[in-house]
Amino acid sequence: xxxxxxxxxSLTLNNVSFSYPQQTQPALANIHLQVNAGEHIAxxxxxxxGKSTLLQLLTRAWDPQQGELLLNQQPxxxxxxxxxxxxxxxxPQRVHxxxxxxxxxxxxxxxxxxxxxLTTVLTRTGLDKLLDDSGLNSWLGEGGxxxxxxxxxxxAIARALLHDAPLMLLDxxxxxxxxxxxxxxxxxxADVMRDKTVLxxxxxxxxxxxxxxxxxxxxxxxxxxxxxxxx
Ligand code: ATP
Ligand code: MG
Numbered sequence: 001x002x003x004x005x006x007x008x009x010s011l012t013l014n015n016v017s018f019s020y021p022q023q024t025q026p027a028l029a030n031i032h033l034q035v036n037a038g039e040h041i042a043x044x045x046x047x048x049x050g051k052s053t054l055l056q057l058l059t060r061a062w063d064p065q066q067g068e069l070l071l072n073q074q075p076x077x078x079x080x081x082x083x084x085x086x087x088x089x090x091x092p093q094r095v096h097x098x099x100x101x102x103x104x105x106x107x108x109x110x111x112x113x114x115x116x117x118l119t120t121v122l123t124r125t126g127l128d129k130l131l132d133d134s135g136l137n138s139w140l141g142e143g144g145x146x147x148x149x150x151x152x153x154x155x156a157i158a159r160a161l162l163h164d165a166p167l168m169l170l171d172x173x174x175x176x177x178x179x180x181x182x183x184x185x186x187x188x189x190a191d192v193m194r195d196k197t198v199l200x201x202x203x204x205x206x207x208x209x210x211x212x213x214x215x216x217x218x219x220x221x222x223x224x225x226x227x228x229x230x231x
Pocket of ligand 1: 020021023027045046047048049050051052053054093
């Protein structure tokens with residue numbers, strides 16, 4: 001069985017470099033980053049600079065050719081799969097919708113959740129209108145209801161809330177949301193993030209004052225680090 005996942009997560013990247021297969025230009029080059037337990041980090045930078053790649057290395061979707069990534073001082077490469085998954089809640093840039101019920105689309109993030117818990121999370125993320133006729137039995141995806149871009153983002157946020165891991169990796173969680181919905185979601189995240197370590201990729205400058213540290217990437221490098229006042 002997997003080791004128990006601690007409630008607090010720190011994160012260390014030591015000189016991490018990564019190139020995608022068949023690519024000559026590295027997507028990440030010599031990344032050094034220390035994230036203390038409970039810190040909230042925003043990651044900014046132009047499209048294609050490597051923000052999503054950085055999060056994907058943390059989920060072990062790819063292995064770096066150089067350097068090491070540590071979760072609570074332990075190499076991520078050595079963690080068993082269950083511990084790794086339990087350690088982090090991820091809102092990916094591309095959200096996958098399964099052709100399945102609304103319930104099953106949520107339960108994959110938290111297999112033990114009750115219908116009451118699922119309904120509460122749908123309400124908190126403003127997705128309760130998906131409950132219309134068939135409730136949690138509503139069929140999504142092929143042969144059922146397709147979700148808008150903003151609904152998909154909120155479904156991913158709902159999954160992350162249910163998963164409730166100590167490290168949150170959020171890749172543009174409010175992309176495609178109107179200003180009102182965005183501020184509702186940012187308020188919700190601010191509440192959830194309080195006792196968690198967070199890396200959030202964003203293009204928006206709104207809400208950045210809530211983050212202890214902002215890092216700016218360019219072309220696979222971290223080019224600036226500081227707090228909201230400094231940058
Ligand atoms: P955006 O803001 O548009 O989401 P990003 O900062 O998240 O951009 P990444 O997705 O990390 O950027 O991509 C970094 C670089 O790696 C880009 O040049 C991209 O083209 C390249 N890249 C991303 N995924 C792959 C892949 N699977 N194979 C090869 N190259 C890739
Ligand atoms: Mg990206």
